Amino acid sequence: MVTAQSQPQSKETEQYNVIGTRPIRHDGVDKVTGAAQYGADLNLPGMLAGRVLRSPHAHARIVSIDTSKAEALDGVKAVITNADFPRAADAEIDTGEGTANLRWVLDNVIASDKVLYKGHAIAAVAATDHHIAEDALELIEVEYEVLSPVLDVRDAMVDGSPLLHDSLHTRELDGSTSDNASNTASHLQFTKGDIEEGFAEADVVIEREFETSMAHQGYIEPHNGTAYWRADGTLDVWTSTQGAFVVRDSVAPLLQLSPSQVKVTPMEIGGGFGGKIPVYLEPLAALLSQKTGRPVKLTMNREEVLLATGPTSGTYMRVRMGAKNDGTITAGEVHLAFEAGAYPGSPVGAGAMCSLAPYDIPNQKIDGYDVVVNKPKTAAYRAPGAPQAEFATESVLNELAEQLGHDPLEMRLKNASVEGNTTAAGMPFGVIGNVECMTAAQESPHWQSELEGPNRGRGVAQGFWFNIGFESSAYAQVNGDGTVPLVLGSTDIGGTRASIAMQLAETLGISSDDVHPHVVDTNSVGYTQVTGGSRTTFAGGWAAYECAMDIRKQMEQRAAQIWECDADDVAYGDDAIVRGPADEDGNERQFSFKELAGQLATSGGHIVGRADVNKTSSGPAFATHIVDVEVDPDTGKVDILRYTAVQDAGTAIHPAYVEGQMQGGVAQGVGMALNEEYFYDDSGDLKNASLLDYRMPTALDLPMIEPIIVEVPNPGHPYGVRGVGEVPIVPPAPAVRAAIANAIGVHMTELPMSPRAILDATVLDES
């Protein structure tokens, strides 16, 4: 039987023993058998159940809240509102993939003077069971002064639009702020060359406008948070999060505690995709616990997840691009207006930096606007901002190729960013796999095949995402039997226990099965940033490498001590054999890893390796996707017939999990392309806050997605890792759009390209 484990290593990873193989993940058995503990599984002695009262209005002033009847209900132990929290400082805090003002973080956790979206938390209850807590919510009396909601990014930017925040002024390009209050939180701009000259040189110029809807990450596990405020004033938090340290550093200032007083234990996580970085329930559970002296668990239901946790931005985008007849792109102008939701902080900056990055375009002008609207505060979602921005730019590029009669991949190759190029945002490219992805796509069986049949079409698109580095730490000890427990602070979402353990094993020269990775609480490991930004295998792996090198050095020293020789004469080989100088009789002296491990306890004590890395560098990621679709012209339904995803992984540490990330990114990208949307009525009520009506693709909606891993090792990493999680969500929407255009001749201008939207653009088009 050919198993995944027995698949051969790639040419690029043949030099390694562990990297490039496909061992079974260390956490696999617990997850398959149900033994793994998720946040909702937690039960503590005396624990209370909490529920959150949420706003029925999208925009309203809170006139009064009366909790007395709820507090009087038998079984209710505490009711809290924003007024019960200490006044938050007007300060920026690190929120994992950016920063946010602490006041706004608190107001998003629980509303103060205004509610800013339907589902905004107003009050929280702790009771002896969740039925009582739910009954108590109905007894809380809130008087609202309902205000007009602002639901569209362009409406929000108009002078005279209702304002969400009287104190919000636009931060302009020069750093100054606008005189008048505005819903536009900031304007940013990147330029390169002379945009008008660029358009003057072009033979063809295409300009298109696009609108995209808010879309949710769709993790299957709802948010949860449990807290226990101990009698000694310290706080324990258990939660489903992508970053335990970020939870600690968010919860502590909200409650005016020192981070050292807060211990956060990350539970197993049922998906995050960026959405499990902000805190929602944890501060509420903490305050309820402080009031009651008992542990309090809060969990969201699906409706709460969709109403009140961070989706990615809805947008209005405009792209103008010019090219010469030979396909050379001379100018690209991009206008991005992103919905931040109720508080500033959309991913428009990242979207702007990514928008034209795959191409070396001499003249560029990219403007981005971060705009608040009466919808939930957006959160990071897999390559935040890039799927929208690159949907717009890739779509216009595909239309340019079509109009000029160029093959879309050839035209991309002609303009591709390569080593030495610098983006409009000033980011210089080192060794990148942009061209390699395009050529691998050209050589793929999919691109080489003919597509036949009516209403069928093929599309292609490129994607770019920076990836990030940042701080990770690792501890490892050497057991007497030669196994190595590895202590990590990175929540394992996509197989990172395995990918980090494999890098430790490779460095030590031992089997990955002999490394036992553990994800632990914030008091038990060094600072580690969020699992996000495709950074975990990159930075966590680097920490594991340095941790292993620390062990190697100590093993050499120990062998020298045993052999009574100079440590400089002992060498730890990549084969995990520690070799020393010959003894007095001329016999070679060596220890295998296990032999030396067995002597540690009696030769001076055990060995602990440790590392903390903080990397400002990263390995940029590129992807090229090809998709075939069939459109039912009578119903507007699009079926994905075939999908090939090509991606530069740098080095694929565990190829099966790299492929899983690629396929998962495609599934989410196709969801954004075809059906996923936040559907609001005019009052700002989200009408599809369920997984019935928020339509993510199911297994029946996607064919097997064919992954092609390209490996252009990142020279800025000990093992060439780039990070793979995010970029695969970027190309699907523009590739699907191009395929639809190829099938039925209609270029869609909105996401999702739902059956309704396609009918409106075709048989029901009244224009």
Added chain:
Amino acid sequence: MQAVKYARAESVAEAVRLLQEGGDGARPLAGGTDVIVQARERTRDIDLFVDIKHIPEVVDIRHGADGSLTIGAATPCYQIYGDATIAERFPILVDSTSLIGGTAIQGRASLGGNLCNSSPAADGIPSLIVLEAQVEIAGPNGRRTVAVEDFCTAPGRNVLGSGEFVVSLSFPAPAAGSGARFLRFIPRNEMDIAVTNAATQIRLNGDGSVAWARVAIGAVAPTPLLVSEAADALVGQPLSEDSIAAAASASRAAANPIDDMRGSVRQRVHLAGVLTERTIRHAAERAA
């Protein structure tokens, strides 16, 4: 979840008594795939569930010697589509019951429950309408029968009075030369509620002309609709592009949908025509 009581009825008479005693807050419980969710989400006030699925005549399938069929109201979908005689004589019931919910739901959900939930988008009801199903209702005043197209009165509402519940659904034997088909449109391939659905039963004469037809459409009005004008456009002539187009046009004219998150007015009206046309063609293939 509201605090609810549960009572299990062993007979039709006991169920009627329990429902009557329970008053407005009492609700028959068959598979519970709609009502339990409604109770949990507090969208219906329910304080008593009267479980009817232990009453033999409410959970069985009876084939008449004449080819007619009676299905107990609480008979789960999987038993319906797993019944070889139903699959042979009433394949349209397989169309409907095999796409209501997923496999787990089909183990509990029933056609009677689908009917009593009275959703405009119910995937069971258009098929029942074109099969000319009769609804057997038991209540404090004994039993009565209602034509299925007259059963629903508004979204979530129907003709059932206090203490009444649906015992079974009866279908006349399909005449020789007849065929029927149900289709729904959803944006995905599973896990969805119809944007629009439609059913057609058609009977062809030996010469290929249409002897009789019945067309129903769903999710385009407050209740599933019997569209007699669509049938009229087909009867008395061979099926042709023109007659099918006229039937589709009649369905579009009959459709009076709302705009919501599942579909727009224009989309649903358009789809009423598309699905009418497709079900006519498929029904005719089954008739041939």
